[in-house]
Amino acid sequence: MASAAVEYRSVNKVYGDFVAVHNLDLSILQREFLVLLGPSGCGKSTILKLLAGIEDPTAGEIFVNGNLVNYLLPRDRNVAMVFQNYALYPHMSVAENIAYPLKARKWAARDRTSVRDKVLQAAKLVEISDQLGKLPEALSGGQRQRVALARALVRDPEVFAMDEPLSNLDAQLRDTMRQHLIALHRRVGKATIYVTHDQHEAMTMADRVVVLKDGVVQQIGTPAEVYNAPTNTFVAGFVGHPRMNFVPGISLGGRSVRVGKLDLQSSCGTGPEGEPVMVGLRPTDAKFEASLNCIRGTVSASEFTGADTIVTLSTGLSEDLRFRLIDSSSCDLGQPAAFSYAAEHVHVFDKGGQRM
Amino acid sequence: MWRLARRKRNAVSLKPTLPMVTMSYGVLMLAAVISIVPFLYILSTSVKDTNSLFSYPPEWIPDELFWGNYAKLLQETSFLNWTLNTFMIGLAITVLKLVIDAMAAYSLAKLQFAGKRFVSATLLLAVAIPVAALIIPLFFLVRSMGLLNTYWALILPALANPLGIFLLRSFIVSLPDDLIHSARLDGAGELRIFAQIILPLISSGLVVHAIFTFMLQYTNFLWPLVAIQSDSRQVLTVGISSLKSNFVVDWGLISAASLLATIPITLLFLALQRFFLAQSLSSALKG
Numbered sequence: 001m002a003s004a005a006v007e008y009r010s011v012n013k014v015y016g017d018f019v020a021v022h023n024l025d026l027s028i029l030q031r032e033f034l035v036l037l038g039p040s041g042c043g044k045s046t047i048l049k050l051l052a053g054i055e056d057p058t059a060g061e062i063f064v065n066g067n068l069v070n071y072l073l074p075r076d077r078n079v080a081m082v083f084q085n086y087a088l089y090p091h092m093s094v095a096e097n098i099a100y101p102l103k104a105r106k107w108a109a110r111d112r113t114s115v116r117d118k119v120l121q122a123a124k125l126v127e128i129s130d131q132l133g134k135l136p137e138a139l140s141g142g143q144r145q146r147v148a149l150a151r152a153l154v155r156d157p158e159v160f161a162m163d164e165p166l167s168n169l170d171a172q173l174r175d176t177m178r179q180h181l182i183a184l185h186r187r188v189g190k191a192t193i194y195v196t197h198d199q200h201e202a203m204t205m206a207d208r209v210v211v212l213k214d215g216v217v218q219q220i221g222t223p224a225e226v227y228n229a230p231t232n233t234f235v236a237g238f239v240g241h242p243r244m245n246f247v248p249g250i251s252l253g254g255r256s257v258r259v260g261k262l263d264l265q266s267s268c269g270t271g272p273e274g275e276p277v278m279v280g281l282r283p284t285d286a287k288f289e290a291s292l293n294c295i296r297g298t299v300s301a302s303e304f305t306g307a308d309t310i311v312t313l314s315t316g317l318s319e320d321l322r323f324r325l326i327d328s329s330s331c332d333l334g335q336p337a338a339f340s341y342a343a344e345h346v347h348v349f350d351k352g353g354q355r356m
Numbered sequence: 357m358w359r360l361a362r363r364k365r366n367a368v369s370l371k372p373t374l375p376m377v378t379m380s381y382g383v384l385m386l387a388a389v390i391s392i393v394p395f396l397y398i399l400s401t402s403v404k405d406t407n408s409l410f411s412y413p414p415e416w417i418p419d420e421l422f423w424g425n426y427a428k429l430l431q432e433t434s435f436l437n438w439t440l441n442t443f444m445i446g447l448a449i450t451v452l453k454l455v456i457d458a459m460a461a462y463s464l465a466k467l468q469f470a471g472k473r474f475v476s477a478t479l480l481l482a483v484a485i486p487v488a489a490l491i492i493p494l495f496f497l498v499r500s501m502g503l504l505n506t507y508w509a510l511i512l513p514a515l516a517n518p519l520g521i522f523l524l525r526s527f528i529v530s531l532p533d534d535l536i537h538s539a540r541l542d543g544a545g546e547l548r549i550f551a552q553i554i555l556p557l558i559s560s561g562l563v564v565h566a567i568f569t570f571m572l573q574y575t576n577f578l579w580p581l582v583a584i585q586s587d588s589r590q591v592l593t594v595g596i597s598s599l600k601s602n603f604v605v606d607w608g609l610i611s612a613a614s615l616l617a618t619i620p621i622t623l624l625f626l627a628l629q630r631f632f633l634a635q636s637l638s639s640a641l642k643g
Contacts, residue, residue, distance in 0.1 A: 075540060075544070081541050083538060085532060100539075104539070151538075151542070
């Protein structure tokens with residue numbers, strides 16, 4: 001069996017009293033696109049910096065292609081990193097920026113032609129061949145990001161580490177660059193660790209997603225697994241837009257829960273009868289019809305987003321619930337409405353917030 | 357329409373009015389006159405002979421220009437030698453200080469090492485000590501090293517002034533850490549990062565530091581007076597002051613020397629002022 005491209009074994013990172021990464025065990029497979037997803041301060045960038053050698057772990061071991069890299073300098077780890085702010089050298093032209101990793105490794109002294117060829121090749125790959133003579137300040141955000149990518153590509157690293165590379169771009173450009181990155185990853189075929197706080201980016205790009213909170217891994221899985229079967233209320237609430245509705249309830253035993261005066265059927269067990277539980281209902285899973293697991297109420301708000309409408313329903317429960325409607329023509333403010341859920345879409349969590 | 361007119365009347369006018377402009381120009385002209393009058397007086401004195409120096413009423417432009425002061429200065433004194441010494445010492449100090457201060461500033465700004473806070477605090481303390489308080493201990497130190505009356509007596513103590521480290525540190529601190537991280541990942545060592553990434557990005561700071569250091573050495577009087585006794589190793593400031601004997605003061609000669617001494621430093625400032633101004637403006641506009 002081929003070794004993992006990157007492996008973290010019981011890695012911890014502590015700054016004074018603050019635990020940035022807690023007991024991380026994680027393997028990134030060869031050719032995999034792995035996304036670290038979490039809110040600000042959850043330790044996702046630190047995990048990347050530990051791999052790159054910018055930070056040293058307080059405890060634990062990190063392996064790249066089976067080799068322990070804890071004691072190697074950043075340049076000897078063969079990890080290329082793309083930074084959020086691009087980190088281009090502002091006094092060097094685009095070509096010089098791309099060539100810098102080769103020159104710093106004294107390639108230029110060995111073979112100037114080969115350096116030029118590699119720079120041209122990398123520039124062509126990210127489609128900036130016509131910008132090689134310009135300084136970074138003369139480029140747009142998207143072009144700068146491409147230069148940063150070319151600089152990472154040029155030395156043919158074993159692993160790519162990307163720290164929120166698209167977060168400084170506007171929404172439209174981010175969309176384009178996301179597609180470009182996915183295509184580039186397929187073409188280059190190297191293991192990539194990508195950090196983001198944008199769940200849309202994570203869901204659309206990742207082979208696997210790692211959801212983090214306070215330096216602790218909450219769940220590792222494919223985007224579909226993380227979305228459809230979140231392991232706890234944090235993951236359930238963080239992944240998915242609009243955010244999942246949470247309502248407190250009581251287990252009726254078997255696969256049933258009671259929420260207010262309403263009994264709901266779930267496809268999973270709900271624990272011992274009488275136990276308090278938290279029920280999660282995704283706005284996107286609701287069907288606008290009165291059938292199984294039907295929730296009735298009055299429409300109190302309606303937000304038209306273009307492709308769909310987010311309807312807020314007053315149900316008499318502790319909190320108003322939100323539902324997504326593709327067609328909102330039959331759902332007017334102040335009017336009664338009913339939504340229903342299939343049993344597999346009724347998520348039940350125990351009082352500790354863990355999935356049952 | 358009426359509402360629009362009222363809004364226009366209430367709007368704050370950003371265009372300066374004529375009295376404001378006149379007053380600004382008046383104040384600036386007064387400042388310019390105050391600055392330039394001593395210089396013109398020195399110029400006038402340097403081209404007068406001893407008799408016309410004290411004529412009454414004083415005349416700004418003498419009837420006949422007297423160049424004897426300049427001839428005497430260049431032929432009978434070591435003025436050229438003093439100038440050469442001043443330039444050599446100033447240049448040596450400037451170059452050495454730029455290298456040392458930039459390296460120290462980089463390590464204090466971007467590197468992590470044990471005792472970093474202690475080093476910073478000690479340097480800050482050294483800035484706070486007045487130069488006059490250091491003269492006597494410095495004299496004994498330099499004498500014990502056998503360096504009195506040598507160029508090193510002027511060069512070495514000047515290198516220990518840490519002010520430049522703080523100046524350059526403020527430039528380096530403002531550079532994003534990711535630039536340095538990126539260079540390390542790209543394969544560059546610390547020396548290469550310092551030379552190829554840091555130094556080019558703080559070039560305006562280096563120019564400012566170089567100008568300040570050179571000007572400080574150029575006008576330094578007290579320490580060269582104490583440390584150098586030989587006329588052949590003397591610098592301009594002390595050399596010019598030595599033209600004044602106990603009994604006779606040749607104001608024409610001293611004025612000629614002072615005027616000639618200001619020319620090189622003025623030319624240097626003019627040549628580098630675009631860096632200087634660019635830096636001042638950029639600091640003014642920083643968000």
